[in-house]
Amino acid sequence: MSKIDGKERRRSMIAATVVGCAAFMQAFDTSAVSIALPKMAASFGVPVLSLNIVVTAYLIGATAILPLCGWAADRFGARAMFLLAVATFGLSAFACGLATSLPVLLAARVLEGCAGALLLPVGRIIVLRSIDKSEFVRAMSMLTLPVMLGPVIGPPIGGLIVTIASWRWLFFANVPIAVIGLLLVWRFVGEIRSDEKHPIDLVGAILIITALAGLTFGIAAATRADLPPWLIGGVIVAGAVCSLLYIVHARRRPNPILDLGSLDVLTSRVSSVGGMFVRMLTSSVPYLLAMLFQVGFGMSAVETGGLIFAGAIGSLLSRGVINPVLTLFGFRRFLILNTVLIALLVAACALLTRGTPHVVILALLFAQGLLRSLQLMGLNAVGYADLPQREFAAASTIASVSQQLSQSLGIAASVIVVQLLQRMIGVATLDATVIAPAFVAIAALSMTSLHWMRQVPADAGAAMIKPRRTRPLR
Secondary structure: OOHHHHHHHHHHHHHHHHHHHHHHHHHHHHHHHHHHHHHHHHHHHOOOHHHHHHHHHHHHHHHOOOOOOHHHHHHHHHHHHHHHHHHHHHHHHHHHOOOOHHHHHHHHHHHHHHHHHHHHHHHHHHHOOOHHHHHHHHHHHHHHHHHHHHHHHHHHHHHHHHHHHHHHHHHHHHHHHHHHHHHHHHHHOOOOOOOOOOOOOOOHHHHHHHHHHHHHHHHHHHHOOOOOOHOOOOOOOHHHHHHHHHHHHHOOOOOOOOOHHHHHOOHHHHHHHHHHHHHHHHHHHHHHHHHHHHHOOOOOOOHHHHHHHHHHHHEEEEEHHHHHHHHHHHHHHHHHHHHHHHHHHHHHHHHHOOOOOHHHHHHHHHHHHHHHHHHHHHHHHOOOOOOHHHHHHHHHHHHHHHHHHHHHHHHHHHHHHHHHHHHHHHOOOOOOOHHOOOOHHHHHHHHHHHHHHOOOOOOHHHOOOOOOOOOOOO
């Protein structure tokens, strides 16, 4: 490799790290909020289970705006849109911290979600358009790892902030991070524009935004007893109908707002659709752990966050082993085996008690963090294995839609399962006997991904896997 090539390679890896760190900001925010829900519920005088809407309000805004990401990056430039997303995220987070009522907080969270939605898909476009395919796994690990660390670092830091200050400082803390992010993006991320610019597909935009917002809201609203079932069902049906209409519309239009063509490729479909049930664990597991430790076991927010932090250590180590693991197993065998292992580890959380030694909990969550991070990096990488570069923008947006819907599904499924268990057991208040079995149900649901993992060809992603270096014989 020439010196110029080496310089460009280093610059692209620095850009991947900067983009990943910016995306970490929104992942941290979402996970930190989860551990603060009990305190926020007390502040607004509402039941803790009903306050999951603070999380889902963010996801509604994020999911609805995602289809515009690819078009906006092509039309205005990926770097410019990324800078706008970081700035808006910081401002909306500040507004969340100032909110004095729940409706105001929810409105600010929706705006924050819209800004957060742009960070990862637009950042992914920047990275993927500037590197060679042989560097995909390495770049995706640098891009995915900071995002993976958010859900595990968020709880301990969030627990500490909530304990020594207020839940409002969880949002205020994003402001200086956003400022630093703006400076880093301005310095290290170059502008990348697409040669092809198309007018916005207005009809398609209305259909897909309505579909995603309806489905996300419907999934979240299914956990609320204060909303009539006909309203929830109507929103879900409307979202489903708009989804079908958009599919028909997108197939007929040459340049739809969200090109679904990448889903015709098996590996991309497995990553975006089949991976949803595994990805939902990134939101459901931290949420259930926070509930189990604080509500079920009576632990403090700091103690809870400290235990969940073990997953961060596992995630940190995952980057160093992803290439050897994929070289040894290949994408197909790895994804199948790891899906089963993660489900078993999540189900094992149902066996935890207040008397379980902390070292056992730390070891269990460490293993979860390691394997879950490896799984997400593998899924993200294989999704681009068989795609031409011109389809990266659309595939990146579809992958992000999948991630956001997975998080909504994870939170909603967790709340629904806990509510059902509460009724079945017949207890008026939440305790460990109600929360613990939910881990088994969520783990079983994640195994649904195996149906898609088995379809991955044995040689999928071979061009992305770097062979082991062997020492030359002397």
